[in-house]
Amino acid sequence: MKNLMNHVDNALAESLDGFALANADIVLLGADREFVQRKNPKPGKVALISGGGSGHEPLHAGFVGFGMLDAACPGQIFTSPTPNQMMNAAQAVDGGSGILFIVKNYSGDMMNFQMAADMLDQENAIVVVNDDVAVEDSTYTTGRRGVAGTLIVEKILGAAAERGDSLKQLKALGDAVNKATASMGVALTSCTVPAAGTPTFHIGMHEMEVGVGIHGEPGRRRVPLASADDIAEELTSAIIKDLAVKPGQEVILLVNGFGGTPMLELYLMVNAAHKVLSKAGVRVARHLTGSYVTSLEMAGCSITACVADPEILTLWDAPVQTAALRWGM
Amino acid sequence: MKNLMNHVDNALAESLDGFALANADIVLLGADREFVQRKNPKPGKVALISGGGSGHEPLHAGFVGFGMLDAACPGQIFTSPTPNQMMNAAQAVDGGSGILFIVKNYSGDMMNFQMAADMLDQENAIVVVNDDVAVEDSTYTTGRRGVAGTLIVEKILGAAAERGDSLKQLKALGDAVNKATASMGVALTSCTVPAAGTPTFHIGMHEMEVGVGIHGEPGRRRVPLASADDIAEELTSAIIKDLAVKPGQEVILLVNGFGGTPMLELYLMVNAAHKVLSKAGVRVARHLTGSYVTSLEMAGCSITACVADPEILTLWDAPVQTAALRWGM
Numbered sequence: 001m002k003n004l005m006n007h008v009d010n011a012l013a014e015s016l017d018g019f020a021l022a023n024a025d026i027v028l029l030g031a032d033r034e035f036v037q038r039k040n041p042k043p044g045k046v047a048l049i050s051g052g053g054s055g056h057e058p059l060h061a062g063f064v065g066f067g068m069l070d071a072a073c074p075g076q077i078f079t080s081p082t083p084n085q086m087m088n089a090a091q092a093v094d095g096g097s098g099i100l101f102i103v104k105n106y107s108g109d110m111m112n113f114q115m116a117a118d119m120l121d122q123e124n125a126i127v128v129v130n131d132d133v134a135v136e137d138s139t140y141t142t143g144r145r146g147v148a149g150t151l152i153v154e155k156i157l158g159a160a161a162e163r164g165d166s167l168k169q170l171k172a173l174g175d176a177v178n179k180a181t182a183s184m185g186v187a188l189t190s191c192t193v194p195a196a197g198t199p200t201f202h203i204g205m206h207e208m209e210v211g212v213g214i215h216g217e218p219g220r221r222r223v224p225l226a227s228a229d230d231i232a233e234e235l236t237s238a239i240i241k242d243l244a245v246k247p248g249q250e251v252i253l254l255v256n257g258f259g260g261t262p263m264l265e266l267y268l269m270v271n272a273a274h275k276v277l278s279k280a281g282v283r284v285a286r287h288l289t290g291s292y293v294t295s296l297e298m299a300g301c302s303i304t305a306c307v308a309d310p311e312i313l314t315l316w317d318a319p320v321q322t323a324a325l326r327w328g329m
Numbered sequence: 330m331k332n333l334m335n336h337v338d339n340a341l342a343e344s345l346d347g348f349a350l351a352n353a354d355i356v357l358l359g360a361d362r363e364f365v366q367r368k369n370p371k372p373g374k375v376a377l378i379s380g381g382g383s384g385h386e387p388l389h390a391g392f393v394g395f396g397m398l399d400a401a402c403p404g405q406i407f408t409s410p411t412p413n414q415m416m417n418a419a420q421a422v423d424g425g426s427g428i429l430f431i432v433k434n435y436s437g438d439m440m441n442f443q444m445a446a447d448m449l450d451q452e453n454a455i456v457v458v459n460d461d462v463a464v465e466d467s468t469y470t471t472g473r474r475g476v477a478g479t480l481i482v483e484k485i486l487g488a489a490a491e492r493g494d495s496l497k498q499l500k501a502l503g504d505a506v507n508k509a510t511a512s513m514g515v516a517l518t519s520c521t522v523p524a525a526g527t528p529t530f531h532i533g534m535h536e537m538e539v540g541v542g543i544h545g546e547p548g549r550r551r552v553p554l555a556s557a558d559d560i561a562e563e564l565t566s567a568i569i570k571d572l573a574v575k576p577g578q579e580v581i582l583l584v585n586g587f588g589g590t591p592m593l594e595l596y597l598m599v600n601a602a603h604k605v606l607s608k609a610g611v612r613v614a615r616h617l618t619g620s621y622v623t624s625l626e627m628a629g630c631s632i633t634a635c636v637a638d639p640e641i642l643t644l645w646d647a648p649v650q651t652a653a654l655r656w657g658m
Contacts, residue, residue, distance in 0.1 A: 002517040002534070004594040004630060006556045006601075014557070015593045018600030022584075022616040057592035077593075188331040205331070227335045228343070255351075260589050262625045263386035264344045264406075265333040271347030272335075287351040291620070296591045299626065301333060326655050 001192040001199075008194045012054050012076060019061055023323045026065040034081075035089035036061040037071040046161045046170055047071070047093040050102040050154060051086065052109050053078040055193070056214060059151065059293045062324030068158035069102075069322075070095075077193055077296075078215045080108035086116035090124070098123040098167035102154055102174065104146025105130040125167055127174030129153050131183045131304065133242040134211025134219045147214050148256040148293040148304045149181035152316075155325065159318035177306065182242045184235040185302030187212035188225065189260060191295045210234060214258070214295045214302075228265075232272035235303045240280050243307055247281025251305040252316055257291035260299035266290065273303050286316055292324060330521040330528075337523045341383050341405060348390055352652045355394040363410075364418035365390040366400040375490045375499055376400070376422040379431040379483060380415065381438050382407040384522070385543060388480065388622045391653030397487035398431075398651075399424075406522055406625075407544045409437035415445035419453070427452040427496035431483055431503065433475025434459040454496055456503030458482050460512045460633065462571040463540025463548045474542050477585040477622040477633045478510035481645075484654065488647035506635065511568040514548070514631030515560055516541035518589060520624045539563065543587070543624045543631075557594075561601035564632045569609050572636055576610025580634040581645055586620035589628035595619065602632050615645055621653060 005011045013033055020029040020036070027036050035051070050060040051073030060072035071089040073081035090099045099122050103113045110128070117124050131149030138145055156177050157170055165173065187209040190199035200216035203209060208226065211219025226234075245251065255270045257263070266289050277284060285308055293302070308316065319328030334340045342362055349358040349365070356365050364380070379389040380402030389401035399422040402410035419428045428451050432442045439457070446453050460478030467474055485506050486499055494502065516538040519528035529545035532538060537555065540548025555563075574580065584599045586592070595618050606613060614637055622631070637645065648657030 002537070002554055002628065004517070004557045004560065004590060004598055006558050006597075011593070011597060014600045015597040018596035018598065018603070018618075021603055021613075022596060022599045022618045054593060055591070057596070062592070188333070208331070225331055228333045229335050231333065259591050260626055261333060262384070262588050262623060263391070263620075264340070264383060264625070267347035267351060267386070268335075268340060268344040269333055269347065270351045271343045274347070274350055284350075289347075289351045291592075294591060296593070297589055297628065299331065329658070 001194065001197055003194050005194065011194060012074065016074065026321060026323060030088060030092055034085040035071045035073045036064050037089065037093050038064050041070060041093055041095060043095050044097055045095045046097045046167050047095050047099050048102060048157055048161055049086065049089050049099060051081045052104050053080060055296045056294050058324035063151065063154050063322045065322035067162050067318055067320035068154055068325065077195065080112045083112045083116040083119065086113060087119060090120055090122060094122055100167060100170050101126045102157065103128050104150050105143055106140045107142060108140065123167060125171040127153065127171060127178065129178050131178065131181045132213065133182045133238050134184050138213055139217040140215065145213050147183045147185065148254055148302050149183045149306065151292050152181050152252060152254065152304065152306045153177050155320065156312060156315045158320065159315040180243065181304065181306040182239040183302050183304040184238050185212050185300060186210050186231055186235065187216065187258065187298055187300035189299040191216050191298035212300060214293060216295060216298060228268055228272045232269060233276050236273050236276040239303060239305050240282065243305065245282050245307055250283045250285035250308050252286040252308050253284045254288045254304040256293050256302045256304060258298040258300045259291055259294035260297045261301055266301055269301055285313055330523065330526055332523050334523065340523060341403065345403065355650060355652060359417060359421055363414040364400045364402045365393050366418065366421050367393050370399060370422055370424060372424050373426055374424045375426045375496050376424050376428050377431060377486055377490055378415065378418050378428060380410045381433050382409060384625045385623050387653035392480065392483050392651050394651035396491050396647055396649035397483055397654065406524065409441045412441045412445040412448065415442060416448060419449055419451060423451055429496060429499050430455045431486065432457050433479050434472055435469045436471060437469065452496060454500040456482065456500060456507065458507050460507065460510045461542065462511045462567050463513050467542055468546040469544065476512045476514065476543050477583055477631050478512045478635065480621050481510050481581060481583065481633065481635045482506050484649060485641060485644045487649065488644040509572065510633065510635040511571045512631050512633040513564040513567050514541050514629060515539050515564065516545065516587065516627055516629035517554065518628040520545050520627035541629060543622060545624060545627060557597055557601045561598060562605050565602050565605035568632060568634050569611065572634065574609065574611050574636055579612045579614035579637050581615040581637050582613045583617045583633040585622050585631045585633060587627040587629045588620055588623035589626045590630055595630055598630055614642055
């Protein structure tokens with residue numbers, strides 16, 4: 001394993017310092033690097049906080065800023081942040097209208113965010129994201145995993161919070177968007193957690209892991225590497241089935257790279273996914289393509305669709321200014 | 330080698346189709362996929378055209394749009410586009426005020442862009458980018474290579490063209506920005522050109538290639554993998570020396586991933602580069618961090634600095650709306 005690092009124990013801290021330097025117009029780093037917070041918070045707004053293990057960059061710190069998150073708590077690589085981090089982030093960004101936690105469904109994250117939520121004096125709620133249709137229950141999860149769809153939930157809730165929605169409204173909207181969002185991924189190579197030093201899983205030169213999780217967790221099956229069209233067919237069909245998308249409905253389509261897959265291939269997958277959606281009579285109303293929810297340097301991608309009515313599209317299109325997503329301003 | 334593809338011969342075409350679908354609000358695909366063009370051209374503006382081998386995405390098609398390029402001509406992977414592509418792109422985006430070609434210094438690109446320029450009826454000029462300080466002359470190049478600094482030249486010229494600068498002014502500005510811009514990179518792994526099927530170069534488990542080119546060309550030396558701080562010291566010092574940056578001067582800092590390196594490590598490199606620049610009394614006025622000028626799935630990164638006066642910073646900050654860079658609108 002080869003990394004651009006000084007010492008593995010300092011890698012996250014130095015990376016967060018670099019992130020804060022590179023995005024000093026948008027974010028501040030909290031004390032002891034416990035969280036990344038929005039530089040210019042909006043008083044009176046519900047504060048949105050997410051977080052989780054590191055190694056998925058730009059998720060979540062890359063989505064802190066106007067129109068998206070107020071704070072993100074980074075855990076060590078593939079390790080949940082602590083309840084203390086979440087509580088301190090909540091104190092820092094509290095705008096007086098309550099705190100909404102957006103949590104990917106992993107047992108460690110769920111336990112720690114719930115603990116923080118219970119201990120907070122402020123009114124709060126949790127939106128759980130569990131968009132991965134690949135498997136029920138997995139290595140680190142009871143129920144379905146939260147993966148790239150988290151970006152969509154964070155973007156839409158961020159826009160709704162910015163326009164002044166209440167905590168109760170945001171909780172309901174977040175649950176609805178999560179329900180309307182489904183993802184599935186495929187891995188061609190493993191990632192290697194630097195502290196472990198060896199690949200998370202072994203995969204043959206001509207194999208792929210269908211339904212892989214964003215920490216390299218096993219998916220549905222290990223099979224010979226298929227064509228892009230066949231992969232898109234399997235992933236997209238599973239998503240369409242899960243969401244029960246009807247012909248004529250519109251979706252936001254996110255083709256997400258896991259870190260080690262070139263953009264050339266991600267765009268090829270967009271083309272492949274379009275063929276499947278088009279055959280099903282589903283129209284892609286908005287696109288996002290890139291490596292946004294990654295698994296270190298794992299090669300592969302996931303496809304995410306979010307069934308979108310005009311209200312959802314308006315919130316998706318609303319201005320956002322974060323390190324990783326910027327438009328409309 | 331494992332890729333998300335159907336057949337290697339169709340990969341570029343399918344990827345361009347996906348790119349055009351995903352960015353239909355910004356770009357159009359030219360006939361026979363010869364070029365990607367800006368959807369809403371501005372009449373009377375000098376047209377900016379770039380291009381080069383594919384495999385460096387999002388460069389160049391990802392930079393087509395308001396405030397940057399008017400067209401990009403994609404060659405096959407790591408292969409120059411043809412003069413015909415460039416001439417047809419020029420016909421398509423000609424705004425009546427001349428054509429400026431922005432060309433990375435590789436022998437194939439130089440020859441083909443020069444041929445297109447010679448055959449064009451329109452007034453035109455060429456800005457050559459040769460920002461790579463690693464080596465004089467290389468596998469595909471006479472003189473210095475054009476690498477990630479190309480993004481900076483394209484952004485600044487794009488803003489200047491948008492405000493109405495003439496062809497002559499843009500040519501002079503482009504040459505000046507190129508001269509004020511320097512880059513150097515390091516590779517930890519090789520890339521694999523899909524049509525070749527084997528890694529471009531062999532590199533040991535504990536080695537790195539210092540001064541690597543964006544096609545995996547040899548650099549200055551093959552040495553044991555060093556710490557991030559030592560790498561940043563070597564790359565950044567070479568850049569500072571080449572540009573003769575003085576204490577008190579300001580730079581735009583681009584830390585660019587080659588494709589296979591996680592964002593976590595790129596931000597760590599930002600932090601490391603800052604230490605070197607800070608020691609030299611150089612202030613980073615603007616940052617850009619991400620995998621923008623890639624070599625397929627190669628792991629590693631380059632550091633680019635552009636010495637920036639207030640005029641350059643104003644042009645850098647000017648609104649841009651492309652697939653890969655968006656701000657200010």
